[in-house]
Amino acid sequence: LAKTTQPISMDSYEGQEVNITCSHNNIATNDYITWYQQFPSQGPRFIIQGYKTKVTNEVASLFIPADRKSSTLSLPRVSLSDTAVYYCLVGESGTYKYIFGTGTRLKVLA
């Protein structure tokens, strides 16, 4: 079973901020939370990774509350090219395996 749960789909408009929340109730003490973006017929692309609190890079921010049972990926001012599937992943302690959930299919509208 996937360790994470996300909304299956979301729609947004260009220029808006998009927040995608992921639930990972059984996250282990050592687990990191990593987000990926996937376009059709391509491998997932690393977006951002965090352990706790807030992480920001040039493309996104990741918010992780103190209990770490959820996380929120924030994409500022999305464009049409951000239309993709976004996956939240938590590695399995000891084996480092990723079990993919459904991901969130984001559609950005003009």
Add this chain to the structure above:
Amino acid sequence: GAVVSQHPSRVICKSGTSVKIECRSLDFQATTMFWYRQFPKQSLMLMATSNEGSKATYEQGVEKDKFLINHASLTLSTLTVTSAHPEDSSFYICSARDYPPDTQYFGPGTRLTVL
């Protein structure tokens, strides 16, 4: 970020033949690599974990004799689909674990079509 390559990007073969897919970590060493397959409109499904210098660990339901995995060096893992059948047609994606930090980087994928 770290770069992972796959070769070939696309392959078409006849039923009954074998196909080898290479996965390379270009700018880091990876003791652990993973192989996934993905059907259209579906999520990635983990097939096996590949550890350098040891036998791969296969997920339940994945035939180890059909999907041969070799991880002979810290930068190369190969997946060989033996005696391919049309139902093996899929998108195969590898990932390599970079540590520290503990992050997986994915290859661009290989589209396999078995006729």
